[in-house]
Amino acid sequence: MRVIVIGAGAVGAASALALAEAGAEVVVVDRVGVAGETSSRCEGNILVSDKGPGAEAELAIVANRAWRSLAERLDDERGPGRPATEFEAKGGIVVAFPGGEGALADFAGTQRGIGIRAVELDAPELRSLEPHLSHEIGSGIHYPDDAQVQPSLATQAMLARAVRLGAQLRIAEVTGARYARGRSGGASGRIVGIETNAGPIEADAVVNCAGPWAGEVAALLGTRLDIRPRRGMILVTVPMPQRVFHKVYDADYVGAVGSADAALQTSTVVESTPAGTVLIGSSRERVGFSDALALPALAGIAAKATRLFPFLADTMVLRSYHGFRPYAPDHLPAIGADGGIDGLFHAAGHEGAGIGLAPTTGELVAHAVLGTPAPLDPTPFLPTRAALREEAA
Structure with missing residues (x-):
């Protein structure tokens, strides 16, 4: 299965890694480059301390454990001259x-x-x-259990491992979607790739990991997501x-x-x-x-x-x-199938918790796209919930 991941920040890199580890052919598309925006302009928080009881806290607890093994693996596998993730279980x-x-x-x-x-x-x-x-x-x-990574380096390390598994990185800006043709010759409701300023890219599925721009990218692809x-x-x-x-x-x-x-x-x-x-x-x-x-x-x-x-x-x-x-209006990330366009998925809306929640978000993306086991109940994070389909205020 060929999957396009839009966005090379922490969530996009983690999603690309999870998909590549599950055997998918992955193409990561970003208009700037790896960790070029939000993921290089934050503190690298991996927190459970700021989460009250609820779905996000459950996601944070699972992701906190995931980061400990992931950071160790990424640091052990890094090549000569490549920086470490700077994972610190400082509390x-x-x-x-x-x-x-x-x-x-x-x-x-x-x-x-x-x-x-x-x-x-x-x-x-x-x-x-x-x-x-x-x-x-x-x-x-x-x-x-609170911890920290150097966010840009950790993002680079995740994507570097995905690339070693066969993923590709392309620097381009998304301009639209490509749809399958129906029996009548018109476009069907299934996405089969994207249009970019560097030409079209075909795929079996597309994952929108565009961070604060996820709402704008969703609109370019023909749907609505209130991020x-x-x-x-x-x-x-x-x-x-x-x-x-x-x-x-x-x-x-x-x-x-x-x-x-x-x-x-x-x-x-x-x-x-x-x-x-x-x-x-x-x-x-x-x-x-x-x-x-x-x-x-x-x-x-x-x-x-x-x-x-x-x-x-x-x-x-x-x-x-x-x-x-x-920012998502109900303070939960959107992770899963679009609901209106077959083959389109989203992973965005983590606000300041994107670094900390990235590994488990990637696993939820792989579950949604490929059917791999889910690390926890994905239902609270589905992009089809009403709060993300309303017109942005």
């Missing part, structure tokens, strides 16, 4: 400023009910794990001796992730990288694909980060960057 710590401790503890209790490890920390325990935290914070929750861009900003410090030892964020982050508000929201996420820099996030706002400088977002991120880690007030910022996250 996460979530904290609340005074007044929010009770809500954070209650949320962690609901997570323990679905099997997420969430360990309450008192002040001495918290200081032993993160000695540079603000003394305003007297307690926190430790999530030992919208949500911009996020990140600050990067100069390298320094390590002072942040886990992924640390305040409880406001969970609310921002789950919010449907289009207005600017900021919350604090701070973590070190193997290179010695500190990544500081995060913001969320729906402003389309605007690249305009977002000083209010950067100022909000910086103010909250220095409250969490006071030493950052005297730290030089090396750069800032932004990316567009694929």
